[in-house]
Amino acid sequence: MTVLVVSNQKGGVGKTTTAISLGAAMAERGQRILIVDLDPQANATSGLGVSKERANGIYGVLMRERPLAEAVVPTDVRGLDLVPSGPEMTGAEVELVPVMAREYRLRLLTVNALAAGDAVVVPVQCEYYALEGLAQLLDTIEAVRARLNEKLEVLAIVLTMEDRRNRLSMQVIDEVRRHFPKLVTHARIPRTVRLAEAPSHGKPISVYDPHSRAAKAYAELARELTTRLKAREPIALSGAIA
Ligand SMILES: Nc1ncnc2c1ncn2[C@@H]1O[C@H](COP(=O)(O)OP(=O)(O)OP(=O)(O)O)[C@@H](O)[C@H]1O
Ligand SMILES: [Mg+2]
Numbered sequence: 001m002t003v004l005v006v007s008n009q010k011g012g013v014g015k016t017t018t019a020i021s022l023g024a025a026m027a028e029r030g031q032r033i034l035i036v037d038l039d040p041q042a043n044a045t046s047g048l049g050v051s052k053e054r055a056n057g058i059y060g061v062l063m064r065e066r067p068l069a070e071a072v073v074p075t076d077v078r079g080l081d082l083v084p085s086g087p088e089m090t091g092a093e094v095e096l097v098p099v100m101a102r103e104y105r106l107r108l109l110t111v112n113a114l115a116a117g118d119a120v121v122v123p124v125q126c127e128y129y130a131l132e133g134l135a136q137l138l139d140t141i142e143a144v145r146a147r148l149n150e151k152l153e154v155l156a157i158v159l160t161m162e163d164r165r166n167r168l169s170m171q172v173i174d175e176v177r178r179h180f181p182k183l184v185t186h187a188r189i190p191r192t193v194r195l196a197e198a199p200s201h202g203k204p205i206s207v208y209d210p211h212s213r214a215a216k217a218y219a220e221l222a223r224e225l226t227t228r229l230k231a232r233e234p235i236a237l238s239g240a241i242a
Pocket of ligand 2: 015017039043
C-alpha cells in the first residue's frame with residue numbers, strides 16, 4: 001500500500017478535485033483506492049456523492065479509535081472507496097491541541113496527513129502566486145521529514161486550471177517547470193467548467209463526463225503517476241494508516 005497525500009497550503013488550487021479525479025482514474029486502471037477525507041469542509045466526501053452528516057467517518061477513527069474498516073463506504077466507481085469527513089472534524093483540530101497557537105492548529109490536519117504519508121502530490125494552480133505557496137509547502141514537508149516521517153517524499157507537482165489562451169498561465173507553467181523540472185508532470189489539468197460541475201452531481205469527472213478533456217487529463221495523470229510509483233523502490237511495505 002502507498003499513501004499519497006494531496007496537499008498545498010494554498011486554498012482553491014484543485015486539491016479536492018485532484019484527489020477525487022485522480023483516485024477515480026487510478027481505480028479505473030484496476031488499482032484499489034481508498035480516499036481518506038480529513039478536511040472539515042468535507043468537499044471530497046460530498047463530491048463523491050456521500051453525505052457529510054454521517055456519524056461514523058474519519059472523526060470516529062481519529063478521535064474515538066473506531067476501526068478504519070468500519071468507516072469505509074463504497075462509491076459509484078468500482079475499486080474506489082471513501083472514508084468520509086464532516087463538520088465535526090473542525091472540532092477534532094481543537095480537541096487535538098487545545099493549547100496550541102491557532103496558526104499551528106489550522107495546519108495540524110495537514111501535518112497529520114504528511115506524517116502518515118509516503119508521497120505528496122502537489123496541485124499547483126497556473127496563476128501568479130503559484131510558486132509562493134509552493135515554497136511554504138516544501139518547508140512544511142522538510143520539517144515533517146526531519147521530525148516525524150523520514151520516508152516522506154514529493155512524488156509530483158500537478159499543474160491545474162491551465163488556460164492555454166492566457167499568456168500568464170503559460171508563463172507560470174514555464175516558471176514552475178524551470179524550478180522543478182523533474183517533479184512537474186507531463187499531464188496538465190485544463191480549466192474547464194465540467195470539473196467545477198461534477199461535484200454537485202456527486203460524481204468524479206470520469207463518470208460525469210468520461211470523454212471530456214479533463215477526464216482524459218486525469219487519466220493521463222493516473223498513468224504517469226503509476227509509472228513513477230513503480231519506478232522506485234516499494235515505498236511502503238506495510239500500511240501507514242490502516
Ligand atoms: N481544472 C479546473 N477547471 C475548472 N474549475 C476547477 C478546476 N479544478 C478545480 N476547479 C474548481 O475550483 C474550485 C477549487 O477547487 P478545489 O475545491 O478542488 O480546490 P482545493 O484546493 O481543494 O480548495 P480548498 O483549499 O478550499 O480545499 C472548485 O469550485 C472546483 O470545482
Ligand atoms: Mg479542498
